Amino acid sequence: PSKVAPFITFVLGGPGSGKGTQCAKIVEEFGFTHISAGDLLRREIASNSAYGSVILSTIREGKIVPSQVTVQLIRKEMESSDNDKFLIDGFPRTSSNLQIGREPNVVLFFDCPEREMVKRVLNRNQGRVDDNIDTIKKRLEIFDELNWPVINHYSMTGKLHKINAVGTVDDIFEKFQKMVTTFQPLSF
Numbered sequence: 746p747s748k749v750a751p752f753i754t755f756v757l758g759g760p761g762s763g764k765g766t767q768c769a770k771i772v773e774e775f776g777f778t779h780i781s782a783g784d785l786l787r788r789e790i791a792s793n794s795a796y797g798s799v800i801l802s803t804i805r806e807g808k809i810v811p812s813q814v815t816v817q818l819i820r821k822e823m824e825s826s827d828n829d830k831f832l833i834d835g836f837p838r839t840s841s842n843l844q845i846g847r848e849p850n851v852v853l854f855f856d857c858p859e860r861e862m863v864k865r866v867l868n869r870n871q872g873r874v875d876d877n878i879d880t881i882k883k884r885l886e887i888f889d890e891l892n893w894p895v896i897n898h899y900s901m902t903g904k905l906h907k908i909n910a911v912g913t914v915d916d917i918f919e920k921f922q923k924m925v926t927t928f929q930p931l932s933f
């Protein structure tokens with residue numbers, strides 16, 4: 746049986762802006778399924794899949810994995826879920842990602858100053874290969890160069906909702922909750 750078109754929210758923001766943290770709270774409150782593109786890629790590395798070594802070296806360099814690889818992983822994850830509401834975290838990151846991915850209903854953008862992002866990522870201590878000062882600098886450069894065109898695109902289509910990501914985790918979630926009350930009914 747064909748499923749109803751799912752409600753898709755893209756969650757964007759620089760490295761350490763709090764995408765994953767806020768997604769976890771949205772899941773609790775609104776019953777979305779959280780799909781982190783970065784987590785899917787890290788899972789591929791851990792499972793020694795065919796693309797694992799390419800993905801690992803790309804993430805170490807703070808660069809972007811080929812669109813087809815990421816899109817396939819996200820698609821598989823969505824298809825294996827019974828839910829019809831998804832948070833796609835950390836995707837799309839480039840204009841190429843944008844062309845091959847599907848159209849979202851809503852795009853959230855966690856806007857955070859670089860200094861704060863660097864501080865958060867360096868404090869995380871969860872053994873990520875890209876959480877070191879050299880790779881963080883590269884991730885920030887790639888974000889500036891490749892993700893901004895994506896953010897601007899969604900801004901122009903009217904789908905972008907920007908949230909100031911400075912403050913406590915609860916402060917930021919509260920801003921999000923106030924914002925969703927302005928969204929169309931049934932969406933959140």
Ligand code: UP5
Nearest residue numbers: 760761762763764765766782783804809810835865913914
């Ligand atoms: N923290 C969170 N909120 C806080 C707050 N309000 N105040 C204080 N601290 C706060 O948060 C980061 C840290 O800050 C945590 O320790 C948290 O407790 C604390 P988190 O919620 O993890 O932030 P997030 O935005 O998710 O940061 P993350 O590092 O995951 O973002 P990235 O976008 O860099 O990482 P991602 O996993 O998405 O991608 C990693 C790499 O994969 C990319 O660099 C790229 O190489 C590759 N990739 C692709 O190639 N294609 C894709 O489509 C996706 C990824």
Ligand code: MG
Nearest residue numbers: 764765781783
């Ligand atoms: Mg994350």
